Amino acid sequence: MCSSSFQMMGPVWLWLWLLVAEVLLPVHCQPFSAHGDKSLGASQPASHQSLEPAPAYHKVTPTITNFALRLYKQLAEEVAGNILFSPVSLSSSLALLSLGAHADTQTQILESLGFNLTETPAADVHRGFQSLLHTLDLPSPKLELKLGHFLFLDRQLKPQQRFLDSAKELYGALAFSANFTEAAATGQQINDLVRKQTYGQVVGCLPEFSHDTLMVLLNYIFFKAKCKHPFDRYQT
Secondary structure, three states, X not given: OXXXXXXXXXXXXXXXXXXXXXXXXXXXXXXXXXXXXXXXXXXXXXXXXXXXXXXXXXXXXXXXXXXXXXXXXXXXXXXXXXXXXXHHHXXXXXXXXXXXXXXXXXXXXXXXXXXXXXXXXXXXXXXHHHHHHHHHOOOOOOEEEEXXXXXXXXOOOXXXXXXXXXXXXHHXXXXXXXXXXXXXXXXXXXXXHHHHHOOOOOOOOOOOOOOOOOXXXXXXXXXXXXXXXXOOHHHO
Protein backbone atom coordinates (compact mmCIF):
# COMPACT_ATOMS: atom_id res chain seq x y z
CA MET A 1 0.00 0.00 0.00
CA CYS A 2 1.19 3.50 -0.73
CA SER A 3 2.50 5.66 2.05
CA SER A 4 0.58 8.74 3.16
CA SER A 5 1.63 12.36 2.81
CA PHE A 6 0.38 15.90 3.43
CA GLN A 7 0.75 18.81 1.06
CA MET A 8 -0.56 22.37 1.22
CA MET A 9 -1.89 23.79 -2.05
CA GLY A 10 -2.39 27.51 -1.41
CA PRO A 11 -3.73 29.11 1.79
CA VAL A 12 -7.11 27.40 1.85
CA TRP A 13 -6.58 23.93 0.39
CA LEU A 14 -5.32 20.94 2.27
CA TRP A 15 -4.49 17.70 0.50
CA LEU A 16 -4.86 14.73 2.79
CA TRP A 17 -3.99 11.11 2.19
CA LEU A 18 -6.20 9.87 4.97
CA LEU A 19 -9.67 8.42 5.12
CA VAL A 20 -11.41 8.32 8.49
CA ALA A 21 -14.03 5.66 9.06
CA GLU A 22 -17.24 7.21 10.32
CA VAL A 23 -19.94 5.21 12.04
CA LEU A 24 -23.26 6.24 10.58
CA LEU A 25 -26.00 5.06 12.90
CA PRO A 26 -29.40 4.31 11.38
CA VAL A 27 -32.21 6.62 12.51
CA HIS A 28 -35.81 5.66 11.86
CA CYS A 29 -38.54 8.29 12.27
CA GLN A 30 -42.04 7.18 13.14
CA PRO A 31 -44.89 9.41 11.91
CA PHE A 32 -47.28 10.94 14.42
CA SER A 33 -50.68 9.37 14.87
CA ALA A 34 -53.47 10.69 12.69
CA HIS A 35 -55.41 11.26 15.94
CA GLY A 36 -52.82 13.65 17.31
CA ASP A 37 -51.04 11.14 19.57
CA LYS A 38 -47.38 12.29 19.56
CA SER A 39 -46.11 9.43 21.70
CA LEU A 40 -42.99 7.97 20.08
CA GLY A 41 -43.85 4.64 21.59
CA ALA A 42 -47.26 4.39 20.02
CA SER A 43 -47.50 1.56 17.53
CA GLN A 44 -48.64 2.25 14.00
CA PRO A 45 -50.30 -0.04 11.48
CA ALA A 46 -47.81 -1.65 9.15
CA SER A 47 -49.37 0.10 6.16
CA HIS A 48 -48.54 3.53 7.67
CA GLN A 49 -44.94 2.78 8.56
CA SER A 50 -42.24 3.98 6.17
CA LEU A 51 -39.18 2.28 7.59
CA GLU A 52 -36.44 1.80 5.04
CA PRO A 53 -33.74 -0.86 5.42
CA ALA A 54 -30.42 0.45 6.66
CA PRO A 55 -27.66 0.72 4.04
CA ALA A 56 -25.47 -2.37 3.77
CA TYR A 57 -22.41 -0.48 5.03
CA HIS A 58 -24.01 -0.22 8.48
CA LYS A 59 -23.03 -3.87 8.94
CA VAL A 60 -19.31 -3.11 8.60
CA THR A 61 -18.66 0.45 9.81
CA PRO A 62 -18.81 -0.35 13.57
CA THR A 63 -16.31 -3.19 13.06
CA ILE A 64 -14.02 -0.97 10.98
CA THR A 65 -14.07 1.64 13.75
CA ASN A 66 -13.25 -0.94 16.43
CA PHE A 67 -10.48 -2.34 14.22
CA ALA A 68 -9.02 1.16 13.84
CA LEU A 69 -9.03 1.74 17.60
CA ARG A 70 -7.41 -1.63 18.33
CA LEU A 71 -4.75 -1.07 15.69
CA TYR A 72 -4.02 2.46 16.88
CA LYS A 73 -3.63 1.26 20.46
CA GLN A 74 -1.14 -1.39 19.37
CA LEU A 75 0.82 0.99 17.15
CA ALA A 76 0.93 3.63 19.89
CA GLU A 77 2.68 1.11 22.14
CA GLU A 78 5.30 0.34 19.49
CA VAL A 79 5.79 3.58 17.55
CA ALA A 80 7.05 6.90 18.89
CA GLY A 81 5.64 10.07 17.36
CA ASN A 82 2.66 10.69 15.12
CA ILE A 83 0.68 7.78 13.65
CA LEU A 84 -1.21 8.11 10.39
CA PHE A 85 -3.16 5.31 8.70
CA SER A 86 -6.42 4.74 6.86
CA PRO A 87 -8.81 2.28 8.57
CA VAL A 88 -10.94 1.90 5.45
CA SER A 89 -7.90 1.25 3.24
CA LEU A 90 -6.49 -1.43 5.53
CA SER A 91 -9.76 -3.20 6.28
CA SER A 92 -11.07 -3.14 2.71
CA SER A 93 -7.75 -4.43 1.35
CA LEU A 94 -7.75 -7.37 3.77
CA ALA A 95 -11.41 -8.10 3.04
CA LEU A 96 -10.61 -8.02 -0.68
CA LEU A 97 -7.72 -10.41 -0.09
CA SER A 98 -10.06 -12.82 1.69
CA LEU A 99 -12.05 -13.23 -1.54
CA GLY A 100 -9.20 -15.35 -2.87
CA ALA A 101 -8.92 -17.46 0.28
CA HIS A 102 -10.95 -20.46 1.39
CA ALA A 103 -12.10 -22.20 4.56
CA ASP A 104 -9.99 -21.40 7.63
CA THR A 105 -7.79 -18.82 5.89
CA GLN A 106 -10.75 -16.73 4.79
CA THR A 107 -12.30 -16.99 8.24
CA GLN A 108 -9.08 -15.96 9.98
CA ILE A 109 -8.62 -12.90 7.75
CA LEU A 110 -12.14 -11.59 8.38
CA GLU A 111 -12.08 -12.44 12.09
CA SER A 112 -8.75 -10.62 12.45
CA LEU A 113 -10.65 -7.49 11.40
CA GLY A 114 -13.15 -8.17 14.17
CA PHE A 115 -16.07 -9.63 12.23
CA ASN A 116 -18.23 -12.26 13.87
CA LEU A 117 -19.10 -14.43 10.89
CA THR A 118 -21.97 -16.05 12.76
CA GLU A 119 -23.68 -12.68 13.10
CA THR A 120 -22.37 -11.19 9.84
CA PRO A 121 -21.64 -13.83 7.16
CA ALA A 122 -18.78 -13.24 4.73
CA ALA A 123 -21.21 -12.37 1.92
CA ASP A 124 -22.71 -9.58 4.05
CA VAL A 125 -19.23 -8.31 4.90
CA HIS A 126 -18.31 -7.99 1.23
CA ARG A 127 -21.63 -6.36 0.36
CA GLY A 128 -21.11 -3.96 3.24
CA PHE A 129 -17.72 -2.90 1.91
CA GLN A 130 -19.21 -2.57 -1.57
CA SER A 131 -21.88 -0.22 -0.19
CA LEU A 132 -19.33 1.78 1.82
CA LEU A 133 -16.92 2.26 -1.09
CA HIS A 134 -19.79 3.22 -3.39
CA THR A 135 -21.05 5.79 -0.87
CA LEU A 136 -17.58 7.31 -0.45
CA ASP A 137 -17.30 7.57 -4.23
CA LEU A 138 -20.44 9.68 -4.60
CA PRO A 139 -19.72 13.22 -5.88
CA SER A 140 -19.82 16.07 -3.39
CA PRO A 141 -19.64 19.84 -3.96
CA LYS A 142 -17.57 20.25 -0.78
CA LEU A 143 -14.77 17.74 -1.38
CA GLU A 144 -13.13 15.40 -3.85
CA LEU A 145 -12.37 11.84 -2.83
CA LYS A 146 -10.88 9.00 -4.88
CA LEU A 147 -10.31 5.60 -3.33
CA GLY A 148 -9.30 2.52 -5.28
CA HIS A 149 -7.62 -0.88 -5.34
CA PHE A 150 -5.25 -2.43 -7.87
CA LEU A 151 -4.06 -6.02 -8.14
CA PHE A 152 -0.78 -6.73 -9.91
CA LEU A 153 -0.44 -10.47 -10.55
CA ASP A 154 2.65 -12.22 -11.83
CA ARG A 155 2.24 -13.77 -15.26
CA GLN A 156 2.77 -17.27 -13.89
CA LEU A 157 -0.29 -16.95 -11.63
CA LYS A 158 -3.61 -18.16 -12.99
CA PRO A 159 -6.30 -16.59 -10.79
CA GLN A 160 -9.84 -17.84 -11.12
CA GLN A 161 -12.08 -15.57 -13.16
CA ARG A 162 -14.64 -15.72 -10.37
CA PHE A 163 -12.15 -14.05 -8.01
CA LEU A 164 -11.31 -11.31 -10.51
CA ASP A 165 -15.00 -10.64 -11.22
CA SER A 166 -15.88 -10.47 -7.51
CA ALA A 167 -12.91 -8.21 -6.75
CA LYS A 168 -14.05 -5.78 -9.43
CA GLU A 169 -17.76 -5.94 -8.59
CA LEU A 170 -17.44 -5.65 -4.80
CA TYR A 171 -14.28 -3.56 -4.38
CA GLY A 172 -13.80 -1.92 -7.76
CA ALA A 173 -10.39 -3.59 -7.95
CA LEU A 174 -8.68 -3.72 -11.34
CA ALA A 175 -6.21 -6.54 -12.05
CA PHE A 176 -3.07 -6.23 -14.17
CA SER A 177 -0.58 -8.81 -15.38
CA ALA A 178 2.98 -8.06 -14.27
CA ASN A 179 6.48 -9.45 -14.75
CA PHE A 180 8.11 -9.20 -11.34
CA THR A 181 11.40 -10.60 -12.63
CA GLU A 182 11.82 -7.17 -14.23
CA ALA A 183 11.54 -5.28 -10.97
CA ALA A 184 12.46 -1.82 -12.26
CA ALA A 185 10.01 -1.83 -15.18
CA THR A 186 7.15 -3.27 -13.12
CA GLY A 187 7.79 -0.84 -10.28
CA GLN A 188 7.67 2.04 -12.75
CA GLN A 189 4.38 0.71 -14.15
CA ILE A 190 2.83 0.62 -10.68
CA ASN A 191 4.14 4.04 -9.66
CA ASP A 192 2.96 5.64 -12.90
CA LEU A 193 -0.55 4.29 -12.39
CA VAL A 194 -0.76 5.60 -8.82
CA ARG A 195 0.65 8.98 -9.82
CA LYS A 196 -2.01 9.26 -12.53
CA GLN A 197 -4.87 8.35 -10.18
CA THR A 198 -3.71 10.88 -7.57
CA TYR A 199 -3.09 13.73 -10.04
CA GLY A 200 0.66 13.51 -9.57
CA GLN A 201 0.56 13.96 -5.79
CA VAL A 202 1.80 10.48 -4.82
CA VAL A 203 5.11 9.71 -6.49
CA GLY A 204 7.28 6.63 -5.97
CA CYS A 205 4.91 4.91 -3.57
CA LEU A 206 6.52 1.51 -4.22
CA PRO A 207 10.29 2.02 -4.10
CA GLU A 208 11.27 -1.63 -4.51
CA PHE A 209 10.20 -5.25 -4.11
CA SER A 210 11.90 -8.63 -4.28
CA HIS A 211 12.21 -10.67 -7.47
CA ASP A 212 10.18 -13.53 -5.97
CA THR A 213 7.11 -11.30 -5.57
CA LEU A 214 3.99 -12.87 -7.08
CA MET A 215 1.31 -10.31 -6.25
CA VAL A 216 0.97 -6.69 -5.16
CA LEU A 217 -2.32 -5.51 -3.66
CA LEU A 218 -2.35 -1.73 -3.71
CA ASN A 219 -4.77 0.83 -2.30
CA TYR A 220 -4.67 4.56 -2.97
CA ILE A 221 -6.57 7.57 -1.60
CA PHE A 222 -6.91 11.08 -2.94
CA PHE A 223 -8.78 13.55 -0.71
CA LYS A 224 -9.15 17.27 -1.37
CA ALA A 225 -11.24 19.67 0.71
CA LYS A 226 -11.21 23.16 2.16
CA CYS A 227 -9.97 23.68 5.69
CA LYS A 228 -12.53 25.05 8.11
CA HIS A 229 -9.71 27.07 9.68
CA PRO A 230 -6.99 27.49 6.99
CA PHE A 231 -3.34 27.43 8.00
CA ASP A 232 -1.32 30.59 7.65
CA ARG A 233 0.66 29.97 4.47
CA TYR A 234 3.63 31.84 5.92
CA GLN A 235 3.78 29.61 9.00
CA THR A 236 3.69 26.23 7.25
